[in-house]
Amino acid sequence: MKSTLPVMLGVLVGCYMVVEYFIPHYAVRDVSAHVLEWGGIVAAAAYVIGGINVVQVTWPKIRRRESDWGYKVVLLGSAAIMAIVGLPWRSMTGTTREPGWAMRLAPSPELVRSHRARVIVEAPDDVITSVGPRMVAGPKIVTIDPGEIVLKAGRRAVGYDTFEGKISLREGDVAVVAADPQMAWGANGRVRTWLYNYIFAPCNATMFALLAFFVASAAFRAFRARNVEAALLLGSAIIVLLAQAPIGRWITTALPHLSDWILDILSNGSRRAIIMGAAVGAIATGLRVILGIERSHLGGDA
Amino acid sequence: MAFAIVIPLYIPLGLPIKPRPMTKAAFNAVEELNAGDVVLVSMDLDPASTAELEPYYRAVILQLKRKGVKLAFTTLWYQAPPLVERWLRDTVDVPIAPGGTPGYTGLPDRAYVRNQDYVYLGFREGKQNIILGMGADLPHVFGGKTDDGTPLEDIPWMKNIHGLSDFKLLVLVSAGAPGAKEYVQFAQNRYNLRMVAVTTAVSVTDLAPYYQAGQLLGVVAGLAGSAEYEVMVGRPSIGVEGADGLNTGHGVVIIAIVLGNVAFFASKRAKRKKS
Numbered sequence: 001m002k003s004t005l006p007v008m009l010g011v012l013v014g015c016y017m018v019v020e021y022f023i024p025h026y027a028v029r030d031v032s033a034h035v036l037e038w039g040g041i042v043a044a045a046a047y048v049i050g051g052i053n054v055v056q057v058t059w060p061k062i063r064r065r066e067s068d069w070g071y072k073v074v075l076l077g078s079a080a081i082m083a084i085v086g087l088p089w090r091s092m093t094g095t096t097r098e099p100g101w102a103m104r105l106a107p108s109p110e111l112v113r114s115h116r117a118r119v120i121v122e123a124p125d126d127v128i129t130s131v132g133p134r135m136v137a138g139p140k141i142v143t144i145d146p147g148e149i150v151l152k153a154g155r156r157a158v159g160y161d162t163f164e165g166k167i168s169l170r171e172g173d174v175a176v177v178a179a180d181p182q183m184a185w186g187a188n189g190r191v192r193t194w195l196y197n198y199i200f201a202p203c204n205a206t207m208f209a210l211l212a213f214f215v216a217s218a219a220f221r222a223f224r225a226r227n228v229e230a231a232l233l234l235g236s237a238i239i240v241l242l243a244q245a246p247i248g249r250w251i252t253t254a255l256p257h258l259s260d261w262i263l264d265i266l267s268n269g270s271r272r273a274i275i276m277g278a279a280v281g282a283i284a285t286g287l288r289v290i291l292g293i294e295r296s297h298l299g300g301d302a
Numbered sequence: 303m304a305f306a307i308v309i310p311l312y313i314p315l316g317l318p319i320k321p322r323p324m325t326k327a328a329f330n331a332v333e334e335l336n337a338g339d340v341v342l343v344s345m346d347l348d349p350a351s352t353a354e355l356e357p358y359y360r361a362v363i364l365q366l367k368r369k370g371v372k373l374a375f376t377t378l379w380y381q382a383p384p385l386v387e388r389w390l391r392d393t394v395d396v397p398i399a400p401g402g403t404p405g406y407t408g409l410p411d412r413a414y415v416r417n418q419d420y421v422y423l424g425f426r427e428g429k430q431n432i433i434l435g436m437g438a439d440l441p442h443v444f445g446g447k448t449d450d451g452t453p454l455e456d457i458p459w460m461k462n463i464h465g466l467s468d469f470k471l472l473v474l475v476s477a478g479a480p481g482a483k484e485y486v487q488f489a490q491n492r493y494n495l496r497m498v499a500v501t502t503a504v505s506v507t508d509l510a511p512y513y514q515a516g517q518l519l520g521v522v523a524g525l526a527g528s529a530e531y532e533v534m535v536g537r538p539s540i541g542v543e544g545a546d547g548l549n550t551g552h553g554v555v556i557i558a559i560v561l562g563n564v565a566f567f568a569s570k571r572a573k574r575k576k577s
Contacts, residue, residue, distance in 0.1 A: 021492070029438050036435040037442070040428030047427070158391070188387065196384040201349035204381070208350035212551060216303045220558040224566045234563070238556055244503065244526055246317045247549040256322070263510060272511045 007292040014290035054079065085195065088186035100153050100163030100179030112172030117146040119169075122178040129153040129179055146171050153179030159190025236262050306554040310546035319545060321530035324513055328498040328520025329534045331471060332362060337370030339470040340459055344485070345389075348381040351477035351502050357528035357541025358500040359389065359475050364398040365535050366473070367411035372459045373420040374469070376444075378432055378480045383425045394420055399537055408536040417452045421460060424449030429480040430488050437466045437489045467493040474499040486512045500527065 013035060020032045058072040090096045100123075111118055118141060119131045125138040132149045134142050146169045154162040161181040169175060183190045225231035242248040243259030288294035321329070335341065343363075347355055366373060373394065377386055394414045401410040414420045423444045426432045435443040440463055441454050454460045462468060466489055474497060476482035482499035486509075489495060496519055501509055503524030512518045522531055529545035532538050 033435060033439045033442055036428070036431045036438070039431035040426060040435070040443075043429065043431065044427045158388075187383065193384055193387075197388070200381075201352075201385070204349040205352065209353075212307065213303050216555055216558050219555045220562040223559045223562060225563055226566075234559065238559065241552045241556055244523070245548045245552045246319050246526065246529070246545050247553065249320055250317050260322075263507065264514065267507055268511050268514055271507055275511060 003295065003298055006298050007295065011290055011292055014286070018290070051079070051083075082192070082195065085185065085189065085191040086187060088189075090182070090185055097182065098163075099161040099181040100151075100165070100177065102151055102165050102167045102175060102177045104167065104169070105174045105176060107170075107172035108174050109172065111143075111174070115146070115171050116143050117149075117169035117171065117173045118143050118175070119149070119167075120174065120176045122176060123153060124180060126156050127153055127179050127181065128156060129177060131177065144169075146173065149175075151177055153177070153181065155181055157190065159184055159188065159193040236266075303551065303554050306550040307547040310550050311543060314543065315546045315549060317546070317549060319529050319533050319542060321534050322523070322527070324510075324521045324523065325527050325530040325534065326520075327513070328500075328522050329365070329531060331496065331498045331519040332365050332369070332473075335366070335369050335371050335470055338372065338459070339369075340372045340374065340463060340468070341366060341471045341473060342466070342469045343373055343375045343473045343475065344481075345375060345377045345382055345386045345475050346379050346481040347385070347475055347477035348379060349385055352385070353544065354502050354524045354528065355475050355477060355500055356389075357525065357539060357544065358522050358531050360393055360398060360539065361528070361531045361535040361537065361541070362473055362500075363393045364408075364411055364537060367394075367398070367414060368409050371470070373414070374423060374460070374463070375420065376423040376436075377425045378429060378484075379477075380425060380427065386422070390416075390420075390422060403537070406537045417448060417450070417457055421452075421454070421457060422449045430484050433466075433480065433484055433488045437493050440465050440468075465493065466495055470496065472497040476501050476505075478502070478505060482518065483508055483512075486517050490517045498522070500531075 017032060017035065020028045055076065058076055062069045062072050062076070108118065121129045121131065121136055121138075121140045121142060123129055123139060127138065129136050129140075130150070130152045131142045132144055132147075134144060136142060148166055148168050151165045151167060152163065154160060161184055163179045163181060165177075167175055167177075185191070223234060223237070225234050239255060240259045240262055242251065243255045248255040248259065285294065289297070343366075345359075363373075375386060375390065377383060395416065396413050397411050399406045399408065399411055403410070416422070426435075426443055428435070432443060441460075444454070446454050448454065448457075454463075466472065472485065472495055474482040474485055476485075476499050482497070482501055483505075485495075485497060485499075490497060490512075497517070498520040499509055499518055500522035501524070503526070506521065506523040506527075509518060509521050513521045522528060525541060525544050525548050528541035529538075529548075532541040
């Protein structure tokens with residue numbers, strides 16, 4: 001039963017997903033939409049299992065002070081920090097407060113005479129408030145035409161709450177708009193955004209940028225015309241490299257044409273063969289799973 | 303290598319940039335759109351690939367906004383959401399090239415309003431499953447809401463979007479898997495989608511067969527392609543600046559190959575003489 005049930009489920013769902021491709025009925029599509037949704041849920045759950053697995057693998061190595069245990073501390077510490085700052089603490093602890101408010105005051109006779117209305121903005125210096133079409137920074141007094149005024153306020157930095165509202169003003173009306181958006185926590189919170197922008201993104205880009213140095217070093221040390229095949233590879237690589245940058249066209253207009261021929265005919269032809277081969281292999285593997293012949297995904301003893 | 307890449311950023315070579323057919327085809331596919339058409343932009347990338355893909359993204363968003371199309375953004379990469387949010391703030395919420403922008407020859411664009419002119423659907427985990435799900439029932443995949451919780455039903459032009467086939471064009475900003483290749487393999491033929499893609503230079507050979515087969519209407523190849531696209535849109539910017547570094551960087555690699563081979567044959571000859 002331990003292995004039969006998963007195999008039966010695999011056969012059932014696999015067959016259904018193949019058959020539904022050919023049945024354009026909404027009821028069939030509804031069921032497959034649910035199956036795909038389950039797939040998404042399982043994929044998301046895999047992150048949780050992955051997280052538990054990382055702790056299970058690295059924690060004993062840290063405890064035993066195995067080689068490079070310091071890096072593992074950094075790994076666990078970084079993961080913990082990102083997880084903590086990614087939680088919506090304020091809504092979890094119930095400490096959320098309104099980012100702003102607007103209130104009408106007594107009308108001013110002077111403004112009635114000039115057919116205008118006035119909005120007094122009370123906000124810290126780093127808060128940008130838009131009062132209808134006007135945008136002001138910090139505390140200001142704005143005189144505008146009466147009507148329904150759209151109000152928006154947010155801090156210059158990202159990761160803070162924003163205030164949005166409307167107020168209806170008649171001629172002579174005076175209103176106060178106060179905004180003091182709080183720092184947000186969670187996926188779009190200030191700390192997580194800062195860590196992403198100033199630590200993760202530069203580190204990630206640096207790793208990719210190092211590729212240029214590896215390529216230059218590898219080109220010098222390993223790219224040798226040891227035989228005819230290697231010489232052909234070398235020649236093609238130089239032509240394509242030159243043609244992929246604007247300098248190729250500057251040297252001679254024949255280079256891009258030659259490069260296009262190499263890529264469109266030789267490279268694409270072989271790439272297409274690889275794609276077709278991989279597709280046939282995927283169909284064969286899929287059939288083996290659907291028919292219950294392939295069971296390695298169920299574990300070693302299945 | 304470091305000098306070869308950094309110096310041209312300060313002392314530009316200014317070599318002419320001529321768009322390739324693949325880039326022109328991608329540009330033309332966007333030009334065929336009409337005001338009010340709805341376009342899906344799938345941002346499947348991480349910060350590592352921004353140097354190659356960001357110039358194209360900025361150029362194509364300017365082109366799309368100039369055309370007056372409605373935009374829906376999503377991502378299949380878990381590393382992408384903060385980057386996407388930042389790019390939306392920098393390029394969609396504000397004009398990229400307002401009137402009077404120096405060096406810009408095209409029509410000015412305007413600031414798009416969130417949930418009015420564009421929506422950000424957010425990230426969903428599930429890779430190919432999500433592509434298939436979006437093909438069958440897109441609102442269901444995103445729980446009927448945008449990333450900020452606005453019901454899709456409240457956005458008039460999103461009411462007509464039931465699946466991927468309802469978009470006039472898919473713009474795939476793709477740094478790897480899942481990305482443009484998976485969109486082609488899992489959804490293009492099934493839903494008869496019109497798609498253009500930008501990818502990193504190393505992945506271009508993966509997508510070129512699909513362009514030849516007509517499954518991708520156009521492919522923009524890495525930084526060089528992005529620079530070509532900027533020239534076509536009429537706003538040379540970070541892509542054109544980076545293309546100079548590409549010239550000198552490729553030059554250094556070729557010099558390294560030649561020098562390595564000269565040393566190889568010289569040592570071979572010396573060995574032969576000794577024996």
